Amino acid sequence: MKLRSIELAVTGAEQAATFLTDIWGMAPAQVRDGIHYLRGSGRFPYLIALEESAEAFVRSTTFICSADRLAALKQSVAAAGLVAAPTVSQDPGGGHGIVVELAEGELLRFLVDAEEVAPIEGADLPVKLTHVVFNSADAEATGHLVEDALGFRVSDRTKGMVFVRCNDSHHSTAFARAGFPSLNHIAFEMQDIDAVMRGIGRLRDHGMVPAWGPGRHGPGANIFAYFIAPFGPVIEFSTAVEKVADDYKAGAPEDWTWPDGRIDQWGMSDKDMAGLRKAEERFRHRRQWEPASIDM
Template sequence: MSSPWIAGLRSVALNVPDLAKAEAFYTEVWHLEVSHRKEGAVYLRGSGTDHHLLALYAGGELPQLRQVTLRARSAEALQAVAEAAPRAGGTILSPIGPLTKNPAGGTGLTLRDPHGRIFQVVHGDRTHEAREPTRDRPIRLTHVVLNSHAVDETKAFLEQALGFTLADRTGIMAFMNCDTDHHTIAIGITDNDALNHIAFLMPDYESVMRGGGRMKDAGHPIQWGPGRHGPGNNLFNYFIDPFGVVIEYTAEVEQVDDSYQPRGPEDWKWPPGRVDQWGISPPPGASLKEAQRRVLFVPT
């Protein structure tokens, strides 16, 4: 099912109202580490090899999504994206070139889809040496969910411009695959184009649960979870960060190959009162649903 061009999700970049407060939260509570800092920005890594998972920039009063960064499989794949994106209705904001302003470096391009979502695609970026997964610390990003008021158009763009394929579709979400993780980008089927949430892969079930307790102790209770999703089969706990960004601890994401058979909404219905496989967690509340509509891409 893998994309011929995109190997996975590298990082997400956000504008935040208080950079110092954001750094403190994401290092002391969420358990990322500082990979690099410069004036007005800090870059945070997990225990995996990616240079950074979050790039946080000093911004205005409301958080904003600057871009979602994907990693290309090769220089040739990067060129293929540059050619495919305009044909799919996208706009190239920055053509292929050295990423000299980004501490991860490499070569990349930046594009915008027809509804204003901004993607950076990189190749040859710097990485860290591999280390053993550390309990209670995120390893990498596993997926990002982006809302869409026009899901079929967004799905078509991801397929045509980036080579994604549909893994599964429910009544509220389309799950898009590019590699062995069941989904790397999911499309929230709604009436807006906001950031729905960012998911951080934890080493194991224990880390997802211990992370929930740590967040609760810090004044950020679980907004939805614990539970196990249907599509992706992953464990989850959802939270809202200090600025209103929805973030998820997850583990045990289903690994798929070309033998995986996509399923539709009729295949992903739970019995009354259930919102996941286990059925022990109540549905997400109004606060979480509102937060999943609040963070928009920076206008270009």
């Protein structure tokens, strides 16, 4: 199981794509049916899709898995009382699988037989999408749900989040204890810390400063820098999330505490709490979708 991409509906898709390619640092993949697909340096055909819309929402978050894992997912999703709606991907890479709607409206897509592409060598691009974090009305309940329904595993719990993994990466997603459901942020993994710092420099050249960072998180131990994108969402430069073994013991909130005035390991940066909170409220979930039919 691997996290591949996020698909967003935005107002001003072309302008959003221009920002992400010209300033943030991504490569255009293609434009298909008016949807802008942007890629990184890795083998996935795209990491983010931007579809023009009068309202902003998360169209889906896409994972790639094996046929055996997909078969197991169908059984566990049904046993948990959720619906595994069949779908055929019309996005680059193709593939087919299921779309699962979680209790608060998050749409997670699981695909098999999706194609990959040749990597881009020598370019200062994100390597991959490292995690997508959602705000939640009940993060604890959602954490239990994805363990039962999807076979994911909770890696750590803090006062602010429930961190969840789908492979050996400490978290591919997390659910923030926000009191409402929405997109919290999207994190792009850079090649190394120098690539993160060069990314910060590019944005500073265009008058943008981090809303939080640079710093090093506690859970996952990844280096981070958060920005509020001009088209709305919170986006993060990151490297590299900790790898954990199957027997990793999930931490509790009391295991992740900081001295007064610190909210990460380094304790060197302020956090624009109000600005980030406002941005996090912009991308809600749309509960309806129309999956294509396929003989499974």
